[in-house]
Amino acid sequence: MADIRVQSADFDVAAEVAAVQAGGDAGARETGPHDIGAIVTFTGVCRNDGGRLVALELEHYPGMAEEEIARVAAEAERRWPLKGLCVIHRYGLIRPGENIVLVVTASAHRQAAFEAASFLMDYLKTRAPFWKKEHLADGTSGGWVAPRQEDDEATTRWD
Amino acid sequence: MADIRVQSADFDVAAEVAAVQAGGDAGARETGPHDIGAIVTFTGVCRNDGGRLVALELEHYPGMAEEEIARVAAEAERRWPLKGLCVIHRYGLIRPGENIVLVVTASAHRQAAFEAASFLMDYLKTRAPFWKKEHLADGTSGGWVAPRQEDDEATTRWD
């Protein structure tokens, strides 16, 4: 059911929400359409870090990126009664203000949608094979972004 | 900072996300624009309850609805470092598949955006003066929706 894409192109939040809603409705054989009551989206956006950053370069492991996101999505679907799920992760050069990642979750009630979206983001941060390199305002490379300890800790809370 | 609207008209999730992002950037005087790293949206949608329901009629307390949402929004801004916040709650006749409520939160990091959106929805459910009346498929009125005990419990977790 999960719609997973790894792409360099930008995405359209509204179009993905509409697709999740249409897909959920189409899948609702027993109760008729319209059993989605809650849709949560998370959009990760490139910050400029106080003017220091002009771009992030996102490298990924083609093939494994899609497969690892699919594994995390399948785990989310096992844990919560989702009626729709979409994850889009971009790669390539991304400038401040531009989108990096989108997660859309849909469920009958809000708690499942919120928790699943939060879970997906925590796992994507620490398991999806993407790496960010900084391009700085002074023209140099700021090197590779180091993982945040908070991200590892955020993931362990779902164990 | 919070953008709060109570209206019968539908809303456009993408337009509200763009407005929150533009507003956050405009407000970022010290660090330059683009200090939003995470945007969470919650969309509440009318379900048809297994085909039983043809519409919900949302009654509200004009004036108090806006003021109470503003009080909840102000509390969210005290608790989390938000860079943008929008709440839109509809009233009137709403059919299955149509939007009821939208919350958009923006912050530098994802945890604040997720928690603030979840907090806002929990509080809106139990504090915002709106009441739902059911219109049933058989042409009768199903009466007024009773509050769910889970919703009261969800609110107390923020105490």
Next chain:
Amino acid sequence: MKIVYFAWVRERVGKTEEIVTPPDDVRTVAELAGWLKGRGEEYAHAFAEPDIVRAAIDRRHVKPDAPIAGAGEIAFFPPMTGG
């Protein structure tokens, strides 16, 4: 004193708002609800379970023991089901 009603409280009372003049010994929201309850069958129905009916004074939620002195507008309504 202006009273407004919403949802099934409004339906049972049969009006959206009214001006009332309760006696001086009606000092709190709970006492006002109790006094309204004695005004007829429709009110008795609306306030049959006083613990369930919520109140706001001047568009802010209040508890049953809130004083009504100086209130501009008092609202009675069922538990909220928005969101």
Next chain:
Amino acid sequence: MKIVYFAWVRERVGKTEEIVTPPDDVRTVAELAGWLKGRGEEYAHAFAEPDIVRAAIDRRHVKPDAPIAGAGEIAFFPPMTGG
């Protein structure tokens, strides 16, 4: 045996992939990393802190003690920073 590298591991090694033939006593991911580390300065730099470099076999995360027998593609990379 095909090895692929990503991010700063790739930059330090100076190549995106290569075919290597480790000796028979190299049985685990950790042993493979240790053997690669001895192949020159660039590898020594890439695997200087072996606990930091992560690995995947056939596009699945694995632990350092994972056996490499039968692996189609082994990847080495820094901790992930996606999302």
